[in-house]
Amino acid sequence: MATLRGRWVLSILLVHVQTPLAATGPPAPPSDLECFKPCDEKSCSADIHCIWGPEPDPQRNTSYSLHWEPTNSEQGYVTSLNNSAVIYREHFLNHGQLRVWVEAQNKHGSAKSEGKEFNTADIIKPPPPIIALKPQEPLVIEWHSFCAELDLSMETCEVQYWVKGNQVWLKHEDGYLHTYTLDNPLPCTVYEFHVRCACSIGLKSNWSTSHSLSAAKAPKGKLxxxxxxxxxxxxxxxxxxxxxxxxxxxxxxxxxxxxxxxxxxxxxxxxxxxxxxxxxxxxxxxxxxxxxxxxxxxxxxxxxxxxxxxxxxxxxxxMPTPGKDEDVKTLNLKMNEANLTVTWDLPSKPLYKLKEYVVQYKQVGSPLGKGFDWVKVTNSQTTVFFEGQFNKYTPFQVSLFSISHSMTVRHLSSVIGYSHEGSTYLSWALFPCAKSERSSLLKLSCPFLNHFSVPSSPPSFQALSIGDTWVTLFWSAVPLSKQNGVIQYYQIGLGKENVNNVSASPKSQNETFKLKHLSPGQDYEVWIRAMNKAGPGANATTTFKTQQRENDDYLILKLLLLMFVVICLVLFCLTFLYVALNKMCPWVAYLFNEKVPDPRNSHIFRGMKHQINDPFALICIPIHEPLPNISVLEVVKILPDALRSTPKETSDQDEFTGPLGRDGISRMNGQDEQSKDAVTGEGGRTDRRYGREEYSKMVDSDEERDREKDKDDCWSSSEEDQFTSGYEKHFMPTALEVLEV
CATH class of the missing domain: 2.60.40.10 (Immunoglobulins)
Known part of the structure; x- marks a missing residue:
């Protein structure tokens, strides 16, 4: 039943029955009968052409018959359905009299025109003359007739002119041969001229094409x-x-x-x-x-x-410049093949600086000087009308500009329009064959659909980036010259089920779309097509393969192994730093603390004590201190009486049993006192040394303390000062310190 209904609709569309309205009464009698032999620039026709009026009424089924009656032959006629007919050469004599008339007839009656009689040799009709304008004052026109080309002499010509816009013709008498002069023309007034001429034999020609001419003067107005x-x-x-x-x-x-x-x-x-x-x-x-x-x-x-x-x-x-966002207007187009109407909205706030609007249209792909026009209107006008030839399926870009009083030109908006884009209703709804696959077979089975214009396929379509479950597709928009209508949207699909509609941006030349919910490691073929009012265009396809997703368990194992390695490295570094700082790196403190000499050199002796058993001891010795040479000092206790003896008595060698120093003087004198001082005063002295006091401060404080001690103990240090320097007093270890170590 669907097929029968479709054929019935198709029969309605394809069959056109003309049913003119019935008219009553006989036809009007023909008038203004004229017969002639038409000529071109070189020769004349041998047949006789006849025309008459009025034009046939399309609502009356009227037929015409042209009759002729030569004087020396029988009567003849020829039928016609319009207001012209031809009498061929074999039906008349070249130099003979001929009488013709026309009869109109319909089902209600008939009517005849008045007869017209002429000599067949005297009805030659030359072509109209060609006018050449002479831009001079007074106004002069010249023309050229074709009598000489027809081997005929020139007769007179008739000139007519009128003021352009005025329908009243000013007719002049015959007598002009090749030129005509208009005396005293009005300045900047446009006159229309046309001319017709006659040769020595025959009829006058038709009127020539009219030409415009004005009196010469400096031009006015502006371009x-x-x-x-x-x-x-x-x-x-x-x-x-x-x-x-x-x-x-x-x-x-x-x-x-x-x-x-x-x-x-x-x-x-x-x-x-x-x-x-x-x-x-x-x-x-x-x-x-x-x-x-x-x-x-x-x-x-x-x-x-x-x-x-x-x-x-x-x-x-x-030169035009881009406009601001708040200035952009929405253009509304109404187009057909003969005219274009453009409308837009005025801004919400009046623009006092705006002088006028400019609306232009440009045919896409047209050469210079074609398919382009513009019109300037006031700032209060919102409608523009163009007349022209707007071909079907051809894109036209319409643009709106504004011009300020300072002559600044700003581009506001543009839109693409078509005079005709096809009809989806006729192509896909009325015809059953259009419901099948839209392929080349469709055009073979439905040839009447070929005039519907669909867009071409996108020129470029490819996968821009690929993931495991997604892909980003990239394509170039269909060129305007091949869209055949406004692209409403694009269709992207996997097969026939998974189809996505993507809106088309009229200003963008490139588009992207992210296709999701794919399977890892799979091959896919994706197609794309553009849609306009006529339907879908041709498909463009591309293929790609999604990335393979890694095993989750394997990934977790790798992460755990990496974490274990990192932890081990951190623990090793911490252990190494601990050992270095506490055992093998005392010089670190030396680097970061204030460099004050240690009066007791206690670190040197402690280092030497353990240097045999500790392999790191050599490393821990400061670089700037050489390995010390340890000498065994013999400590000899000297009686107090010997200390109080005279210098002469004390110089006796029997009183001294200690070893001599480098200068031959025993350095063990007064060791008991020094030991006592070490016992009694070592606490305060060492506290100051370990408190990292400055050397100068320690010298001053020690000297003051020694002076006080000498006063109390009646001990003179003058002899000790002769053999011991200040550095040795403060930095060389005492016997007690050696024993403590």
């Missing part, structure tokens, strides 16, 4: 200049363009243009471009002119139009 920047309105890769002045403002023929280019470094150049050949800098069509000169580093431009009597006031335009 409407703008920038053609292609699809990037805020770029500096632009071409200067302007609209040609209307004749009412040109006041004659424009012979050239004067253009000034102002650069960012405050310099400028002047270009004088001529409309005459060769046009190396200027290219013009019927309505616009384009300057073939680079605008790189140009900040603004001015241009004027020139004729033989002067120039217009200069028009200025600045």
């Amino acid at each position: 409407d200049i703008w920038m053609d920047c292609g699809l990037f309105p805020a770029s500096f890769n632009c071409t200067l363009t302007w609209k040609m002045l209307p004749l009412s403002q040109a006041c004659g023929v424009i012979v050239g243009y004067e253009v000034k280019l102002f650069y960012n470094n405050s310099t400028w150049i002047l270009l004088n471009v001529s409309t005459a050949e060769p046009r190396d800098l200027l290219w013009c069509n019927e309505t616009q002119c384009h300057l073939n000169h680079s605008l790189k580093n140009v900040s603004s431009v001015s241009a004027s139009a020139l004729n033989s009597h002067g120039a217009t006031a200069p028009s200025h335009v600045a």
Whole structure:
């Protein structure tokens, strides 16, 4: 049943039955019958062409028949369905009289025109003349007829002219051959002229094409200049363009243009471009002119139009710049093949600096000077209307600009529009064959769908980065010239089930999408296609393989092993540092503490005591101290009486049993007293030494204490001072210290 219903709908679409409205009454009689032999620039036709009026009424099924009656033959006729017919050469004599008339007939009756009689040799009709304008004062036009080419002599021509915009023609008498002069024309008034001529034999030609001409004067008004920047309105890769002045403002023929280019470094150049050949800098069509000169580093431009009597006031335009976010407007387009309507919203706050808006459209991919137009409107207007040729499935970029009173041009917004994008309803809903696979077989089974235009496939599609369960896909947007409509979104899929719709950004040239929930270590093939109103476009595919995920147990084992190694290294380092600091590194304290000499050299003796048993002892000896040589000192106790004897008595060698020093003097005298001092005063002295006092302070304090002691014990240290230096007194160990060690 679905197939029958589809065929029934298709039959309705394909079959068109014309049912004109029935009209009552007989047809109107034909009028204005004219027969002639048409000529071109070189020869004339041998057949007779006849035309009449009025135009056939499409609501009346009327048929026409052209009848002729020569004087020396039988009557003939030919039928026609419109208001013209041809009498071929074999039905009449070349130099004979012929009478013709037309009869119109329908089911309600018939009607005849008035007859017309002529000689078949006298109905030659030459082509219309060609007019050549002469930009001079007074206004002069010239033309060329084709009588000489037809081997005929020239007769007179008829000239008609009127003021443009006024429908009243001013007709002149015949008598003009090749030229006509209009005396006392109104300044800057546009006149329309056309001419028709007759040769020595035959009829007058048709009217020539009308031409416009105005009285010569300095042009008035200003040029409407703008920038053609292609699809990037805020770029500096632009071409200067302007609209040609209307004749009412040109006041004659424009012979050239004067253009000034102002650069960012405050310099400028002047270009004088001529409309005459060769046009190396200027290219013009019927309505616009384009300057073939680079605008790189140009900040603004001015241009004027020139004729033989002067120039217009200069028009200025600045290079466009990007607008601010709050200035961006939303453009609404309404397009068909004949016109374009653009609307936008006014800003919420009035812009006092805004002078006017500029709306332009640019056909994507069109060459210079084609598919481009613009219009300037006031700051209170929100609608612009364009007339032109907007082809189907062809993208047009419409842009909105603002111009301030300081002549600053700012680009506000742009949008892509199409005059026709296809119909998804007709292509996918009405026709059952469209519900099958959308492939090449679809076009074979449904050939009537070929006119629906879908977008092409994205030019580039690939995997940007790949994980174990995800992949980031990258693709280039379909070019505007191949979109055939606004791209609404892209479809990305794995097979036929997993399909994702991704919105399309109209301004982005590249897109990305992250596809998740994949399996590790698997091969995949992903496709992408663009969607517009006509439906999906062709697919683009890419293949990839996800990464292999590592075993979780194996990963945990590796982490534990790594942690164990790190812990072992930390413990080893801590142990080594402990041993170094406590046993083999006393010099560390020496490095970080204040370097005050140890009066007792106790560390040296302790080191020597253990240097045999401790292998680290050699390491712990400071580098700056050489290994000491330990000598055994014999301690001899001297009686106090001997100390009180005279120097002479004490000099007796029998009283001294101790060994002599290097200078031959015994150094064991007074050891008992020194031992006592060591016992009684060692506590305070060693405390000061271990408190790290300065050497100078210890010397002063020891000397004061010795003086006090000498006074109390009646002990004179003068003899000891003769043989012992201050350094030895404070830093050499005493006998008691040696015994303590």
